Amino acid sequence: MKLTDNEIRDIDRYLESGKSLPDSYRFLLFGDKREVELVWNGKTNEVSTVVLPFQIIEQVDEPREEKDKKMQRTIGDFDARGRQNKGWTNKLIWGDNKLILSSLKNGPLRQEIEKQGGIKLIYIDPPFDIGADFSMDIEIGEESFTKEPSIIEQFAYNDTWGRGNDSFITMIYERLVLMHDLLADEGSIYVHCDWRLNSLIRIILDEIFPEGYRNEIFWRRQPVRGAKATSHQYARNTDVLLFYVKSEKYVWNNAYKPYSKEFIESKFRPDENGRLWRDSDLGDYSESSIEQFEQNGRIYITKSGKKRLIRYLDEEKGEAVGTIWDDIPEVNSMAEERVDYPTQKPEALVERIIKASSNEGDLVADFFCGSGTTLAVAEKLGRKWIGSDLGKFAIHTTRKRMIGVQREMKNAGNDFRAFEILNLGKYERQHYIGVNENLRDEEKRKQLEKKDAEYVDLILSAYRAEPVKNFETFHGKKLNRLIAVGPVNLPVTRLFVEEVINECRQKYITKVDVLGFEFEMGLFPAVQEEAKSKGIDLALKYIPRDVFDKKAIEKNQVVFHDVSYIEVTPHYKDNSVAIELSDFSVHYNQDNAEKAAATLKGGKNRIVVENGQIIKVIKEKSGIVRHVQLTQSWTDWIDYWSVDFDFESKQEIIRVKNVDGDFEEQWTGDYIFENEWQSFRTKKDRSLELTSIYKEYSPGRKKIAVKVVDIFGNDTMKIIEVNIGGK
Ligand SMILES: C[S@@+](CC[C@H](N)C(=O)[O-])C[C@H]1O[C@@H](n2cnc3c(N)ncnc32)[C@H](O)[C@@H]1O
Numbered sequence: 001m002k003l004t005d006n007e008i009r010d011i012d013r014y015l016e017s018g019k020s021l022p023d024s025y026r027f028l029l030f031g032d033k034r035e036v037e038l039v040w041n042g043k044t045n046e047v048s049t050v051v052l053p054f055q056i057i058e059q060v061d062e063p064r065e066e067k068d069k070k071m072q073r074t075i076g077d078f079d080a081r082g083r084q085n086k087g088w089t090n091k092l093i094w095g096d097n098k099l100i101l102s103s104l105k106n107g108p109l110r111q112e113i114e115k116q117g118g119i120k121l122i123y124i125d126p127p128f129d130i131g132a133d134f135s136m137d138i139e140i141g142e143e144s145f146t147k148e149p150s151i152i153e154q155f156a157y158n159d160t161w162g163r164g165n166d167s168f169i170t171m172i173y174e175r176l177v178l179m180h181d182l183l184a185d186e187g188s189i190y191v192h193c194d195w196r197l198n199s200l201i202r203i204i205l206d207e208i209f210p211e212g213y214r215n216e217i218f219w220r221r222q223p224v225r226g227a228k229a230t231s232h233q234y235a236r237n238t239d240v241l242l243f244y245v246k247s248e249k250y251v252w253n254n255a256y257k258p259y260s261k262e263f264i265e266s267k268f269r270p271d272e273n274g275r276l277w278r279d280s281d282l283g284d285y286s287e288s289s290i291e292q293f294e295q296n297g298r299i300y301i302t303k304s305g306k307k308r309l310i311r312y313l314d315e316e317k318g319e320a321v322g323t324i325w326d327d328i329p330e331v332n333s334m335a336e337e338r339v340d341y342p343t344q345k346p347e348a349l350v351e352r353i354i355k356a357s358s359n360e361g362d363l364v365a366d367f368f369c370g371s372g373t374t375l376a377v378a379e380k381l382g383r384k385w386i387g388s389d390l391g392k393f394a395i396h397t398t399r400k401r402m403i404g405v406q407r408e409m410k411n412a413g414n415d416f417r418a419f420e421i422l423n424l425g426k427y428e429r430q431h432y433i434g435v436n437e438n439l440r441d442e443e444k445r446k447q448l449e450k451k452d453a454e455y456v457d458l459i460l461s462a463y464r465a466e467p468v469k470n471f472e473t474f475h476g477k478k479l480n481r482l483i484a485v486g487p488v489n490l491p492v493t494r495l496f497v498e499e500v501i502n503e504c505r506q507k508y509i510t511k512v513d514v515l516g517f518e519f520e521m522g523l524f525p526a527v528q529e530e531a532k533s534k535g536i537d538l539a540l541k542y543i544p545r546d547v548f549d550k551k552a553i554e555k556n557q558v559v560f561h562d563v564s565y566i567e568v569t570p571h572y573k574d575n576s577v578a579i580e581l582s583d584f585s586v587h588y589n590q591d592n593a594e595k596a597a598a599t600l601k602g603g604k605n606r607i608v609v610e611n612g613q614i615i616k617v618i619k620e621k622s623g624i625v626r627h628v629q630l631t632q633s634w635t636d637w638i639d640y641w642s643v644d645f646d647f648e649s650k651q652e653i654i655r656v657k658n659v660d661g662d663f664e665e666q667w668t669g670d671y672i673f674e675n676e677w678q679s680f681r682t683k684k685d686r687s688l689e690l691t692s693i694y695k696e697y698s699p700g701r702k703k704i705a706v707k708v709v710d711i712f713g714n715d716t717m718k719i720i721e722v723n724i725g726g727k
Contacts, residue, residue, distance in 0.1 A: 003028060038203040042170045047177045048102040054093065054109060054422045055494070055668070056652055057522040058707070059083075060399065060675040061418035062406040083418065083674070088116055088363075090419035092375070092402070093388040094395045094521065096490075097367040098171075099424055100388045101178035108655035108663050110182075113363065116384060118184025120251055120362040123353055123374050125192035125345055126172055127160060136393050137340065138711050139686070140614055140630045145607040147712055148545070148590055150518055153391055168197065173204050179367065180208050186249045188214075188357040191242045192345070198240040205244050212244040219349060220326040241325075241353075255356040256318035257327055268313050279308035321352065328352070340683055341371030341397050350377045358383055372398030379405050379416060392518070393713035395421065400640060400680050420672075423493070423520050459485045459515060462547040462558045473500045474512075482509055486516030486543075493520045494670075497527045497538070504536045513539045515560060521715050522673060522707075524563050529719075544589050561587030561611070566718040568706050576694035577722050579643050579706055584634045586612045586710055593617050597625040612637075638688060640709040642678035645695040647705035647719055650674050673705055673717065680709075699725030 003011075007028065014021050021029075064082035077086040093100050104110060113119060136147045149157065160171045179189060189209070193201050198216070206213060217240065224235040259267075268276040279300045282290060293299050293309060300308045328348045331338050337347050350373050358364055360382040366374035369387035375398060378385040389395055402419055409416035456475045460467055465476035465483050476483035484500045486492035497514060504512060512531075524540055531538035541560040546552040567583035591608040593615055600606055600619040607616050607630065614630040631637065650672045655663040679689040701723050709715045 036203075037207060038169070038200060040166050040169055042166060043173070045177075047174050048098050049106055050099055050102050051107040052099055052103045052424045053107075053654060053656075054103065054424060055520075055654075055670075056420045056422050056672050057520075058399075058421040058673045058675055059089070059418055059650065060403060060406070060421070062403070062410050062416070063676065064410065081676070083676075088112070088384050088417070090375070090379070090384060090417050091386045091422055092369075092372075092395060092398055092419055093386070093422045093424070094390075094392060095388065095424040096390050097388050098175055098178070101175060101182065101367060103424065104386075105178055105182050108657070111655075111663065113182070113386075116363045118187065118363065119182055119365050119386070120184050120187050121354065121358040121364045121383075122179050122183060122187070122189040123192070123350060123364070123366050124179075124189070124368050125343070125366075125370065126368045127157075127343070128168075128193045128197050136342070136713075139340075140636060140711070141632070143607065143616065143630055145614060145630070147393070150392070165197065165200065169200055169204065172201065173208075175367065176204065176208050180246065182365075183246045185247045186251050188243065188245045188250050190353050190357070191244075192239060193242065194239045195236055198242065202242055205242055209244040209246065212246060214245055215241075215243040215323050217241040217243060217323045217325055219328065220324070221330045243357075251358055251362070253356050253359070254317075255321040255352055257321050258318045259313075259316075260319075263319070264313065276313040277310050278313075280311055282307060282309050285309075321356075325349070325352070338683060339371045339397055339401055341394070344371045345373050347373055347377050350374050351381065354378055354381055354383060369398060370394050372401045376401055376405050379409070382415065384417065385419075391713075392521075396640070396709050396713040396715075399709075400682065403675075403678065403680075404682070421521070423491075423522075455488050456485050459543060459547060462543075462553045463513075463515065463560055464556075471503065471507075473503045474509075478513070481511040481513050481539075484512065484514045486514060486519075488517065491518040491520045492516035492523070492540070494523055494527060497523070497531075497540075501531055501534060501536060501538070504531075505534060510535055511537045513541055515541050515543050517543050518714075519563065522717055524716060525718060526670070542587075546589075557592070559587075559589055559611070561589065564708070564710065564714070564716040566706060566708050566716055568718055568720060570704070570720065570722050571691070571694075572722075572724075573694055575699060575724055576696045577645075577702075577704070577724065578692050578694045579704060580691040581638070581641055581706065581708070582690075584638055584708055584710075584716075586637050586712075586714075588612055588712065593627060600625075635688060635690065637710045638708055639711045639713075640678065640680035641688075642673075642675045642707050643692045644674045644705040644707075645676050645697075645702070647671055647673070647703040673707055675707075697724040 007025075011021065011025065061083045064078060077084070079085045104113065135149055137144050138147050139145075160168055176189075176191075183189065189205075191201055191205065202213075202216065218238045219241060220238050222237055224237050264276065267278045269278070270276055279302075285293070290299070290307065298310045300310050302308060328346055331344050331346050335346075338344065354364060354374075354377055361384065363384045363386065364374065364378040365386040367388045369375060369389050370391075371394065372387060375385045375387045379402065387398060389398070399421060406416045457467065460476040460483065463476070463478060463483065465478035468474055468477045468482070471482070473484050474482045475485045484496075486496060492514060500512060500514060503509065519540060528538050528540065540563050542563065543560060544558055546558055549558075552558050564584065564586045566581070569580045569582045571578045571580060588609050589611060591606070593608050593610055596606045596608050596617040597619065600617065602619055602621040602623055605616055605618040607614060609615070612631075614636075616628040616630055618626045618628065620626070648671050652668045652670045652672050653665050654668055656666050658664050677692045677695075679692075681688055701721055703719055703721050705717055705719045707715055707717045
């Protein structure tokens with residue numbers, strides 16, 4: 001850097017008077033010689049380096065029968081039940097993909113990914129349409145009801161859209177840098193976006209993948225119809241896919257689509273057997289090749305005596321695919337593949353991408369996986385996969401979809417892989433209070449402390465508890481119970497609760513409430529039982545959304561509800577046991593009937609959830625208010641349930657770095673729920689079986705685990721002990 005004396009003096013003057021430097025100094029002071037670059041308020045080259053442990057909470061694998069096991073040559077080994085127990089297991093990870101990506105990049109799973117040849121293809125479809133992603137329509141009987149986003153989802157939404165395009169670009173930039181790093185050298189990335197952000201995303205992709213640009217593809221979502229056609233501009237009926245590669249070594253298979261009807265009609269004619277053919281120039285074929293064609297009856301002689309090559313339609317690959325994709329329709333309301341996820345993309349679209357940019361056996365990833373379209377297509381095309389999403393409902397939708405794919409593959413006699421559902425393990429306090437990342441460290445720390453204290457005070461006052469000091473994990477006290485407040489924008493994890501239990505043991509505390517917006521999957525009841533065995537009465541309670549509503553706090557209307565409750569009954573037949581789901585209750589609240597009745601206009605209705613009941617509040621034109629309870633039976637709350645017939649058979653093993661810096665395997669002390677049997681509602685079939693199949697055992701004691709996922713996507717587990725052949 002060479003500055004003139006004048007420039008140095010100038011800079012001194014600006015700094016002394018506490019003013020910002022003019023923009024022109026950016027190019028003089030910094031080494032970066034990029035000529036064109038997108039800059040925005042908050043842009044930084046720093047990316048997350050956090051490594052959080054992944055916890056496997058469930059393994060899903062449709063058991064293979066004897067005949068299928070022989071067919072499975074490519075996958076790995078199978079246990080006596082026909083479940084995969086070796087080789088790569090696909091991964092569905094619940095959590096914020098920033099933390100997931102940095103943990104994949106810097107943590108022990110990286111080695112496993114590299115062993116598979118690295119990630120060859122990433123497709124992402126981030127939430128580019130403000131407000132579209134986190135509310136879910138849930139069917140209940142004949143009615144449909146909109147589940148509002150959870151607080152955690154709302155925080156993510158604010159992170160993404162709080163400051164409009166600036167925050168979206170900040171969000172996606174950091175994640176794209178991490179994805180670039182994770183991609184194999186032969187890897188490609190497709191970023192699905194639309195007119196709102198394609199121009200900005202393309203510029204940042206140019207920066208992150210220098211020389212990597214391949215295509216900007218326009219996907220016609222739908223033909224132009226109705227009002228769209230008459231608005232004051234051309235109808236916006238396309239999405240954009242930006243295709244970039246990491247290096248020149250990228251995987252590529254030419255893509256073709258069938259010829260159009262018009263093209264076939266204009267170019268092809270039938271031969272005497274009705275087989276369609278056309279003729280084409282012989283180009284630079286050698287004499288001997290032409291002779292060969294003649295012997296095979298592949299030469300056509302024109303009226304003027306010229307030789308032309310005969311090409312049959314059924315032997316042609318079709319039309320090479322260009323950058324306008326107008327042959328793939330959106331997922332319509334009747335489509336077979338529809339899973340009722342609002343932003344679901346068509347399988348045919350992702351299929352074209354996966355076929356062109358990966359080969360069988362390659363690892364494909366989608367870090368904004370939504371309903372799991374990429375993962376479903378990857379599995380069907382024999383690719384390995386990693387998917388992640390922040391929404392519990394998205395993870396649950398994907399779980400059901402992938403079980404459906406496994407069943408489909410099994411019925412067709414094809415290979416399929418087991419998949420795991422993972423949580424991100426341990427969160428640190430600074431990740432969960434939305435601190436402004438653009439501040440300097442000292443200011444960040446101060447803001448974090450302040451926000452943290454405000455948040456805890458708010459929750460304690462809503463819970464009618466008093467603050468306490470000098471504890472590590474406790475924030476408050478109510479009657480004779482100590483209160484630990486969970487994070488605001490992340491779920492309460494097992495490690496969080498374990499720290500609470502440790503402090504209880506050190507300080508002889510026996511009664512505790514842990515409050516959280518969401519709880520890690522598979523957390524209860526195991527953690528409560530663990531506490532009980534140590535003499536601690538541990539209650540887990542959901543913090544309701546209306547803690548942020550001052551009036552509700554003042555009126556003492558805020559109800560912290562308990563986690564769900566499951567009752568199961570084992571049925572014995574000789575040495576076999578079947579599990580019946582005999583009761584289930586939840587205590588959710590969303591909105592309330594009194595408020596709805598007061599604010600509704602005559603002739604309108606609204607659906608609310610009050611203490612675990614879904615109620616339709618109807619206000620007649622006359623002003624009379626009626627309540628119709630939509631949840632008629634406890635089973636209405638259940639979307640899915642599954643059974644692990646031998647719960648303690650699969651230990652959760654993780655890889656941790658030892659003192660020498662090498663990774664070694666360690667048992668966490670927990671078990672992985674193996675999803676061996678399940679019943680769930682689908683869009684087409686809303687019925688649910690309430691008793692499992694009979695499972696045969698050798699005599700002895702066994703632990704059986706039952707997992708229920710409710711229609712909001714939250715899960716609860718229950719473990720029972722059975723004594724087979726016992727007296
Ligand atoms: C447009 S949808 C993807 C739809 C998907 N392509 C499909 O076919 O179903 C975007 C998804 O990104 C998820 N998401 C948003 N922010 C996220 C984050 N920070 N980490 C992980 N997932 C996130 C949302 O929950 C949503 O499911």
